[in-house]
Amino acid sequence: MNLPKDLRYTKEHEWVRVKGAEAEVGVTDYAQGELGDVVFVELPQVGARVAQMKSFGTIDAVKTVGDLFAPVSGEVVAVNTDLKDDPSLVNQSPYEKGWMIRIKMTNPAETDALLDVNAYEKVLGAHA
Amino acid sequence: MSFVGRSEAERRAMLERIGAKGLEELWAAIPEAFRVRGPLPLDPPLAEYEVARRFDEWAERNADANHYACFLGAGVYDHFIPAAVRSLAARSEFATSYTPYQPEVAQGTLQVIFEYQSMICELTGMEVANASLYDGATACAEAAHLAEGATGRRVVLVSEGLHPHYREVMRTYASAGSFDLREIPLEGGTTSVAAVKRALSPDVAALLWAQPNFEGLIEDGVGLTEAAHAAGAYSAASADPVAMSVLSPPGHDGADIVVGDGQSLGVSMSYGGPLVGFFAIRKKDVRRLPGRLAGVTVDLDGRRGYVLTLQTREQHIRRERATSNICTNQGLMALANTIHLALLGAQGMRDVAVQCLEKAHYLASRAASVPGVSVHHGDTPFFREFVLRLPGPAADFIRAAQAKRILAGVPLSRFDRSRPNELLVAATEKRSKDEMDRYVDALTEWARSQAGARVEETAWRS
Numbered sequence: 001m002n003l004p005k006d007l008r009y010t011k012e013h014e015w016v017r018v019k020g021a022e023a024e025v026g027v028t029d030y031a032q033g034e035l036g037d038v039v040f041v042e043l044p045q046v047g048a049r050v051a052q053m054k055s056f057g058t059i060d061a062v063k064t065v066g067d068l069f070a071p072v073s074g075e076v077v078a079v080n081t082d083l084k085d086d087p088s089l090v091n092q093s094p095y096e097k098g099w100m101i102r103i104k105m106t107n108p109a110e111t112d113a114l115l116d117v118n119a120y121e122k123v124l125g126a127h128a
Numbered sequence: 129m130s131f132v133g134r135s136e137a138e139r140r141a142m143l144e145r146i147g148a149k150g151l152e153e154l155w156a157a158i159p160e161a162f163r164v165r166g167p168l169p170l171d172p173p174l175a176e177y178e179v180a181r182r183f184d185e186w187a188e189r190n191a192d193a194n195h196y197a198c199f200l201g202a203g204v205y206d207h208f209i210p211a212a213v214r215s216l217a218a219r220s221e222f223a224t225s226y227t228p229y230q231p232e233v234a235q236g237t238l239q240v241i242f243e244y245q246s247m248i249c250e251l252t253g254m255e256v257a258n259a260s261l262y263d264g265a266t267a268c269a270e271a272a273h274l275a276e277g278a279t280g281r282r283v284v285l286v287s288e289g290l291h292p293h294y295r296e297v298m299r300t301y302a303s304a305g306s307f308d309l310r311e312i313p314l315e316g317g318t319t320s321v322a323a324v325k326r327a328l329s330p331d332v333a334a335l336l337w338a339q340p341n342f343e344g345l346i347e348d349g350v351g352l353t354e355a356a357h358a359a360g361a362y363s364a365a366s367a368d369p370v371a372m373s374v375l376s377p378p379g380h381d382g383a384d385i386v387v388g389d390g391q392s393l394g395v396s397m398s399y400g401g402p403l404v405g406f407f408a409i410r411k412k413d414v415r416r417l418p419g420r421l422a423g424v425t426v427d428l429d430g431r432r433g434y435v436l437t438l439q440t441r442e443q444h445i446r447r448e449r450a451t452s453n454i455c456t457n458q459g460l461m462a463l464a465n466t467i468h469l470a471l472l473g474a475q476g477m478r479d480v481a482v483q484c485l486e487k488a489h490y491l492a493s494r495a496a497s498v499p500g501v502s503v504h505h506g507d508t509p510f511f512r513e514f515v516l517r518l519p520g521p522a523a524d525f526i527r528a529a530q531a532k533r534i535l536a537g538v539p540l541s542r543f544d545r546s547r548p549n550e551l552l553v554a555a556t557e558k559r560s561k562d563e564m565d566r567y568v569d570a571l572t573e574w575a576r577s578q579a580g581a582r583v584e585e586t587a588w589r590s
């Protein structure tokens with residue numbers, strides 16, 4: 001399983017790539033593997049406000065639907081529109097082409113509450 | 129644990145767990161006046177034959193549409209239902225089939241739903257229809273809910289031309305926090321595009337209107353839809369399925385959601401239910417569609433097959449985050465709709481609609497010639513139903529007409545106490561010229577008696 005060391009994680013299996021005041025968000029390799037073929041991703045519009053650990057969208061697989069949780073609070077400044085035409089990008093490339101939204105953080109200190117790769121591995125260990 | 133029934137031991141265990149001494153303690157909150165002690169006050173038992181006779185006697189006292197000329201409407205209409213509808217819909221393969229979760233054993237049911245959806249799309253001019261909902265009223269509430277989710281806005285404008293009962297159901301949904309309702313009063317009998325424009329704001333999710341409206345009048349579907357769209361709101365219409373055979377269906381007017389009640393399509397009036405709601409949308413919102421959706425696909429060998437599709441939106445998978453808490457459909461009624469539509473075909477539906485239109489207009493123009501009687505907003509186009517303004521209480525005329533085996537209409541006082549002298553009258557294709565002429569005769573006679581009563585009253589006063 002691919003778990004990049006430079007990312008932060010949530011126990012709900014989102015990853016976060018912090019770039020200055022912005023945070024890029026997607027779901028982890030583990031999440032996409034558990035969901036199976038992703039058929040639809042419902043994302044907010046640019047300009048929407050999201051709050052830490054509140055749902056910002058949903059992800060549909062063939063047999064289930066999951067909520068997507070915002071790892072940090074802020075304003076959505078970009079949405080990956082490629083997922084509309086090809087939701088399977090989440091399966092093929094969860095950390096790159098399968099990114100979902102970019103959030104302009106209102107409180108960058110919130111990232112302190114996120115997991116580093118070791119802590120996230122422990123979460124996954126508990127699932128195994 | 130057994131699905132029904134509880135043993136004495138189980139009952140004791142449950143009471144013990146919640147700390148109650150006995151069942152009496154749980155019922156303590158029920159006032160004595162509402163408690164039944166001893167046996168229920170029922171008549172002694174009867175033999176099967178005696179019961180059947182008693183029911184027959186009761187049934188014969190009804191003023192029903194089989195023995196009376198029925199001019200009732202207000203959302204439920206007396207259309208002809210070919211005998212084949214009931215005999216096919218009652219086949220046990222349909223009538224007893226369980227919910228089609230297993231497509232491999234439910235192809236017949238799924239194909240019916242698929243055909244039903246296709247017919248509703250054709251009728252409404254829309255792209256996707258679901259497997260049906262409970263009735264037109266809940267379909268309207270679900271339309272408001274869909275628009276709220278799709279736009280991220282909370283306010284739903286509802287024309288007062290929408291059936292008062294539908295608006296009541298919507299208020300119930302709104303009271304649960306789903307959306308905020310604002311009602312737009314009618315102007316001159318129809319929904320004013322200017323009034324809608326004044327009410328629209330950036331927090332409006334949708335405008336809900338009816339075609340034709342509750343009083344039978346035809347709305348400006350294009351004008352209302354364009355106004356809603358200009359403000360970024362959805363246009364949602366509750367449309368009559370028979371009217372859509374001759375009027376421009378709201379889907380062709382640009383509406384985003386078209387709903388309505390399918391009772392007119394092969395479902396008997398049955399004292400007002402069960403009804404069946406249809407629900408049609410644009411493809412862009414397919415993942416917000418409430419309820420069930422049947423799709424067609426091919427199996428591994430390339431053979432055609434039907435399945436329930438996009439089930440991840442539904443309650444049985446998504447639980448409390450489902451697009452709607454409606455996870456079933458009105459299967460038998462939708463089946464009746466499908467058989468009815470298939471039997472009549474597009475031309476048959478048009479023929480029915482044209483007869484309704486012509487008969488309602490014949491009756492309205494003859495009624496309007498009765499002294500003291502007028503057709504409310506008589507210059508506005510209407511379809512199968514219209515409001516008569518009478519020279520006295522509508523309830524009086526209804527009684528007088530009933531004595532002549534005519535069900536004269538629905539009094540508007542039932543919905544609005546400030547309108548005691550107004551009567552909502554519907555004429556379907558079933559009404560004969562003789563029945564309509566008898567209606568006008570009864571109306572003439574009654575109106576004359578009202579005029580006489582007024583003269584007497586005036587004489588007494590002076």
